[in-house]
Structures are given as structure tokens and as C-alpha cells.
Amino acid sequence: MKKLIVGRVPGLVAIGALAIAWSQGALAADIKIGYSGALTGPVAYLGIDIRRGAEMAIEEVNAKGGVKGNKLVLVSRDDEHNPVKTVANHRELAEREKVVAMIGTTNSAAMLASVPIINDELKIPILAPAADATAIIENDAWKNKKDNYIFRIGMYGRGQSNFLVDSMVKKFGYSKVGLLTWTAGWGVTGRGELNRRLKELGMTAVSDETYDTADTDLTPQILKLQKAGAEVIINYGLVRENAFVTRTKQKLNDTTPYASAWGIAAPAFWKAAGETAEGVLTSTTIIIDGPQSPERMAVLKKYGDTHKQEIEAPFGFFAAYDIIKLLAVVMDKVGTKPADIRTGLENVPEFKGLITHFKRPVFTRDRHDALTEEDMVLGRWTKGKLLQVHYETGKGPYVILDSGEKKFINTKTLALM
Amino acid sequence: MFEFFLQIALSGIATGAIYSVIAVGYSITYATMRVLNFALGMWVMLGGMLTYSLHVNFGLSLPITLTIILAVMSVLGVVGERVSVYPFVRAGSDAWIMSTLAVGFLFINVAELVWGQSPKAVPPYLGESVIKLGPLSVFPQHLLVIAAALVIFYILHLFYFRTLMGRVFRATAHNAEVASLMGINTRQVCVLSYIITSALAGLAGAIVVPITLAEPQLGTVLGLKAFAIAIIAGLDSPRGILLCGLAYGAVEALLAGYFYTGIRDILGFSLMILALYIKPEGLFGRAVQERA
Numbered sequence: 259m260k261k262l263i264v265g266r267v268p269g270l271v272a273i274g275a276l277a278i279a280w281s282q283g284a285l286a287a288d289i290k291i292g293y294s295g296a297l298t299g300p301v302a303y304l305g306i307d308i309r310r311g312a313e314m315a316i317e318e319v320n321a322k323g324g325v326k327g328n329k330l331v332l333v334s335r336d337d338e339h340n341p342v343k344t345v346a347n348h349r350e351l352a353e354r355e356k357v358v359a360m361i362g363t364t365n366s367a368a369m370l371a372s373v374p375i376i377n378d379e380l381k382i383p384i385l386a387p388a389a390d391a392t393a394i395i396e397n398d399a400w401k402n403k404k405d406n407y408i409f410r411i412g413m414y415g416r417g418q419s420n421f422l423v424d425s426m427v428k429k430f431g432y433s434k435v436g437l438l439t440w441t442a443g444w445g446v447t448g449r450g451e452l453n454r455r456l457k458e459l460g461m462t463a464v465s466d467e468t469y470d471t472a473d474t475d476l477t478p479q480i481l482k483l484q485k486a487g488a489e490v491i492i493n494y495g496l497v498r499e500n501a502f503v504t505r506t507k508q509k510l511n512d513t514t515p516y517a518s519a520w521g522i523a524a525p526a527f528w529k530a531a532g533e534t535a536e537g538v539l540t541s542t543t544i545i546i547d548g549p550q551s552p553e554r555m556a557v558l559k560k561y562g563d564t565h566k567q568e569i570e571a572p573f574g575f576f577a578a579y580d581i582i583k584l585l586a587v588v589m590d591k592v593g594t595k596p597a598d599i600r601t602g603l604e605n606v607p608e609f610k611g612l613i614t615h616f617k618r619p620v621f622t623r624d625r626h627d628a629l630t631e632e633d634m635v636l637g638r639w640t641k642g643k644l645l646q647v648h649y650e651t652g653k654g655p656y657v658i659l660d661s662g663e664k665k666f667i668n669t670k671t672l673a674l675m
Numbered sequence: 676m677f678e679f680f681l682q683i684a685l686s687g688i689a690t691g692a693i694y695s696v697i698a699v700g701y702s703i704t705y706a707t708m709r710v711l712n713f714a715l716g717m718w719v720m721l722g723g724m725l726t727y728s729l730h731v732n733f734g735l736s737l738p739i740t741l742t743i744i745l746a747v748m749s750v751l752g753v754v755g756e757r758v759s760v761y762p763f764v765r766a767g768s769d770a771w772i773m774s775t776l777a778v779g780f781l782f783i784n785v786a787e788l789v790w791g792q793s794p795k796a797v798p799p800y801l802g803e804s805v806i807k808l809g810p811l812s813v814f815p816q817h818l819l820v821i822a823a824a825l826v827i828f829y830i831l832h833l834f835y836f837r838t839l840m841g842r843v844f845r846a847t848a849h850n851a852e853v854a855s856l857m858g859i860n861t862r863q864v865c866v867l868s869y870i871i872t873s874a875l876a877g878l879a880g881a882i883v884v885p886i887t888l889a890e891p892q893l894g895t896v897l898g899l900k901a902f903a904i905a906i907i908a909g910l911d912s913p914r915g916i917l918l919c920g921l922a923y924g925a926v927e928a929l930l931a932g933y934f935y936t937g938i939r940d941i942l943g944f945s946l947m948i949l950a951l952y953i954k955p956e957g958l959f960g961r962a963v964q965e966r967a
Binding site: 298302479481482497508570 | 682791796812813817
């Protein structure tokens with residue numbers, strides 16, 4: 259009997275060792291990335307595209323062997339665009355799911371609510387793809403030069419306003435700027451930022467109009483802007499509000515050039531506004547119509563093949579995609595401890611993302627906004643497509659049509675010449 | 676200068692017509708049952724979303740679309756009254772205030788699931804080209820809403836004063852108990868009034884959706900403003916509601932035009948409080964004295 263057992267010891271040891279190795283392998287395999295965003299409710303189109311961007315990037319990272327041989331996994335939660343739920347989700351993701359990093363939310367209020375908890379308690383790096391309030395990054399930790407766990411690859415309020423005003427004043431040459439902003443949250447901060455930038459340039463808005471959610475016809479506002487002699491109208495609103503503006507402009511036969519913040523940089527705007535959207539300008543971080551790089555083309559094709567529809571929120575999708583790829587690069591270098599990832603993110607000297615090729619450090623200790631005003635792009639809605647606006651010195655702004663034809667923009671009416 | 680005034684007033688009246696068409700719905704059930712469908716705006720939204728599906732997605736003609744909407748909304752009206760009003764009214768409870776709202780939120784959530792959240796365009800029924808009235812411009816759809824409001828109110832007027840059923844409605848409104856003693860099935864009258872309100876909300880949705888865009892939140896704020904108008908005018912006065920709606924739209928637009936948007940709701944709702952202070956039964960409402 260004794261002999262029997264002793265004789266079997268090496269075999270048992272081998273099985274035990276294998277079992278331990280296997281179990282450890284299984285435990286170590288998953289690197290969890292958390293995401294809380296609106297997956298239902300009015301902004302679900304954005305929340306879902308962010309998740310899809312993250313999923314596609316994770317699939318690609320895993321196909322190439324993951325991070326140091328370990329698989330990436332996305333753990334997502336629906337916050338219904340509700341900051342209270344966001345905070346609870348972030349806590350749960352960090353404490354129970356033990357995620358090592360997170361992708362930011364679909365709205366600024368949710369990010370702002372979560373920022374102090376993440377910086378002071380959870381200490382998990384979070385990268386925002388869509389929420390654009392300036393204070394998300396320039397938070398208390400940032401002001402007090404403490405470790406800031408919040409990063410962003412997306413628009414930021416101040417940069418966007420600077421970009422919009424500067425594009426209109428310096429590149430399109432308008433000197434009389436009229437403002438038209440939404441009285442809901444996003445429009446209010448936008449209005450403040452636009453007025454601030456105009457002041458910095460030594461200007462004041464010739465007319466500073468607002469509208470609220472109930473407005474479906476903006477005749478009073480447009481007529482007042484006309485009377486004030488606005489050469490351009492800059493708006494801060496979303497798809498619906500912008501559609502009401504362009505329709506009212508059509509009704510009043512108003513040809514005043516019109517530009518809006520990035521709420522309309524998605525196909526939903528053309529669907530809602532139709533032909534009245536022709537010529538409208540918008541700022542954004544990425545434009546997917548017109549000529550694209552082969553890398554972007556491949557991803558766009560994959561999106562179409564997988565989801566059988568067009569991207570509804572390109573900026574959210576591509577930002578989430580880049581965020582995962584960037585995290586993979588960082589974790590390959592520094593491992594998966596959240597604090598190390600945070601420091602690692604501040605030390606990526608160059609990164610080729612799909613939104614842009616960062617030929618500078620993506621983030622630094624003091625700068626957690628990856629994109630600067632130089633990375634923002636202006637688009638012109640042209641026959642259902644958002645085409646990027648380029649500039650030629652001495653000749654002005656132009657777009658390139660699908661046919662490859664270069665068309666200059668008449669800055670008096672924004673019509674193509 | 677005068678053009679500026681007229682153009683703004685005209686666009687305001689067009690918006691006001693939207694309020695009126697929705698607001699009259701509140702009065703119909705209030706008259707017969709002393710009950711309001713607080714979520715009427717959401718029912719209007721449902722009419723709008725159905726219009727988008729039937730008319731735009733399935734390409735059905737407008738008359739067929741409207742017929743289906745009226746039928747669907749009537750059935751929903753029967754169900755809505757049965758589950759969210761009747762049990763509470765019978766029990767003498769005011770919980771219908773909450774339950775009618777709950778049905779509305781249910782509609783919003785269902786709409787979000789079925790149609791998604793992004794606003795969708797429904798092409799205007801009379802084309803996109805702008806009509807010029809001298810120096811003024813107006814969309815044909817806006818004129819259509821004004822015309823539809825007038826027609827709806829005229830038909831309601833005929834119904835109330837020229838038909839037997841209308842008399843039955845008025846009798847029930849006047850005193851349900853006595854009407855019941857006279858052999859009127861007041862329960863049926865109540866259900867019918869809820870059906871008419873629901874169908875009318877669906878119709879209002881179909882009429883306004885080319886202007887408001889089809890989206891799940893379409894009716895939320897509109898329903899609230901329409902409610903304010905029904906209260907200012909007096910819940911028992913359809914004609915007053917029509918006039919108040921048009922006037923409210925015009926005043927709102929003129930305030931935005933001559934002052935600024937922010938002051939509009941402050942003044943609008945202050946006017947409402949003032950009107951109710953002076954005439955609690957509404958500007959066009961009839962004071963009713965309860966006899967012991």
C-alpha cells in the first residue's frame with residue numbers, strides 16, 4: 259500500500275502543479291477595463307458607439323496576444339446618463355470588478371460628479387472620450403498639483419470655443435460675430451466660453467441670443483441676429499436645436515454663415531435637418547467622410563461589417579478605440595497596477611492613434627488633455643456628408659468632394675464656389 | 676420695423692396653434708370625469724412617432740396613416756382609462772394623477788427602445804417651399820397646424836352642441852349624478868371622452884411632428900406648456916383654449932424678439948399666476964357654484 263502511494267507521488271505532484279499553473283493562468287488572464295456610460299436613454303447612440311470602439315480595439319489587442327500574454331476584457335455598465343448612477347458604477351467597477359483603468363462617461367455632469375471620488379478614493383485612471391467640460395481635467399487634484407487620474411482624448415470646452423471663434427474670426431475673416439446658445443447645461447457653459455474667447459480677441463458678440471428646449475421655431479432670435487448685422491452665427495446646441503435653427507433660417511431666407519459646436523458632427527444632424535443643413539460648419543475631433551487613411555478605412559469597414567449600420571458618433575467610437583490601444587501600449591510597458599498606468603500614460607512620447615498621430619507626448623504631468631486646439635478640425639455639411647475644411651493661403655477655405663474636386667467656400671454665404 | 680413685429684407674431688401664432696391642439700385634450704376628459712391625462716404630451720409624442728413609422732418608414736399615404744393612428748390611439752385610450760384612471764376614480768382616490776403620468780413615462784421608454792433617441796425628420800405634408808405673404812415668410816406646415824387647430828375646434832363645437840352624444844357629454848359634465856339618474860350611462864361617457872382625448876392626441880402628434888421632429892421627448896415640454904394654457908383659459912372652455920394658445924405663442928415669440936428668451940417663461944408663467952389670481956376658473960372658464 260505504502261509503495262503504491264509513494265510510487266504515485268511524482269504523478270500526483272505533476273497533476274497538482276498543472277492544476278495550480280492552470281488556475282493561476284486563468285486568474286491572471288483577464289485584465290479588466292471598466293466603462294460606465296449611457297447605453298439607454300437619449301444619448302445611447304453615443305454610449306453604444308463608445309463601447310463598440312472599445313470592444314473593437316480590445317478584440318484586436320487580444321488577437322495579437324493581449325497584454326503580456328493576458329487578455330483584455332471590457333466590463334461595461336449603463337448609467338442612463340445619470341451622474342448618480344455613474345458614481346455608483348465607477349465604485350462598483352473599481353472595488354468589486356477590480357478594473358485597472360476606465361473609459362469615461364457620455365456626459366460632463368457624470369464625469370464631474372465622479373472626478374473627486376476617482377482622484378481621492380478609487381485611484382483608477384479614467385480616460386474620457388466624450389465629456390468636454392474643461393473642469394473635468396482641470397480639477398482639484400490638477401490645481402493642487404496632486405496625482406490626477408483623469409485623462410481625456412476628446413474635445414474640451416475651452417479649446418473648442420477657442421477653435422470655433424478663431425476659425426471664424428481669423429480664418430473666415432468675420433468681424434461681427436453673433437451667438438445663439440441653448441439655455442440647457444451644455445449651451446450655458448458654451449455661451450460663457452464663446453464670450454470669453456471673443457473678449458480675449460478684443461471683440462464682443464454683436465448679439466447674444468439664447469433658446470430653450472421648447473423652441474421649435476427661432477424666428478425672433480434669427481431676426482435679431484440679422485438686425486444686429488451678424489456676419490456669422492455660432493451655436494452651442496445638439497442635433498434637434500440645430501435642426502430648428504437651420505429650418506428657421508431657410509424660412510426667413512437667411513444666408514448668414516452658421517457654425518456650431520460638435521453636437522452636430524454626426525450623421526443624425528443631416529437626418530434631422532435635411533437639405534437645410536447644407537453649408538453648416540461644425541468643429542469636431544474626427545471627420546470620417548471624404549478621403550481617409552488606410553487604417554481608418556479598415557476600421558470603418560469592420561464597423562459596417564459587424565454592426566450593419568453607419569457610425570452614429572464617430573468622435574466617441576474612435577476616441578474609445580484609441581484609448582484602449584493607448585492603454586495596451588502603456589500596460590505592456592509598466593504592467594497593470596492602476597497607479598503605474600497613470601504614471602505610464604504621462605510618459606508616452608509618441609502614439610499613432612486613429613484620431614491623430616501624436617508626434618508629441620500624448621499626456622504630460624500637467625497636460626491631461628491629449629488633443630489641443632491644433633488637433634481639432636472644422637467640417638462643412640455637404641450633401642449629407644461632413645467634409646473637412648482646409649485652407650489655402652490667399653484663397654481661403656475649401657473642401658474636397660468625393661470626386662476629388664477642390665471647391666472653395668464663399669465666406670459670405672458658405673456656399674461652394 | 677412693423678415687418679419684424681408681424682413676422683415674429685406670425686411664427687408665434689403658428690407655435691401657439693400647436694399648444695392649442697394639445698391643450699384642448701385636457702379639457703375633454705376634465706369636463707366629463709373631472710380627471711386629466713397629465714401625460715397628454717407623451718400621447719402626442721406617440722402619435723408623432725407612429726406617423727414617422729407608418730408614413731416615412733412604411734411609406735403609407737397620409738389618410739391611411741391617420742386612420743391607423745386614430746384606431747391605435749383609441750384602443751390605447753380604452754386600455755389607458757381602464758388601468759390608469761378607472762380603478763382610482765372608482766376608489767375615490769386621486770392616484771390617477773400619478774398613474775396617468777406613469778403611463779406617459781412608459782410611452783417614452785418604449786419609444787426610446789423602439790425608435791431610438793435621435794430626432795427623425797418627417798417631411799412636411801404640404802412641401803418644403805416657403806410661402807410668402809408679402810414681406811412675411813411662413814412654412815406651409817405652420818399654416819396647416821393653424822388650420823387644423825381651427826377645424827378640430829369647430830368639429831368639437833359641433834359635437835358638443837349639435838349632436839345627441841354631445842348633449843350627453845354636456846349633461847354628464849354638468850352633473851354626472853343627475854345625468855345618471857336620467858338614464859345616461861355616465862361610465863360609457865367617461866370612457867368615450869378618454870378615447871376622444873387619446874385619438875385627438877395622436878392626431879395632434881401627426882400634425883405637429885413635421886415641425887417638432889419625431890423623438891421620444893417631443894411631447895414633454897409641449898405637454899407642459901399646453902397644460903398651462905388650458906389652465907389659463909379655463910379647463911371647460913375649448914374656445915378659450917384655442918384663443919389662449921394662439922395668444923400665448925404670439926406673446927412668447929414677441930417677448931423673445933423684443934427682450935430675450937430667458938424672460939419669456941418668467942413672464943409667461945407669471946401671467947398664468949396673475950390670470951388665476953384674478954379669475955381662478957380661468958379667463959374663459961365659467962364659475963360654478965356648488966349648491967349644498
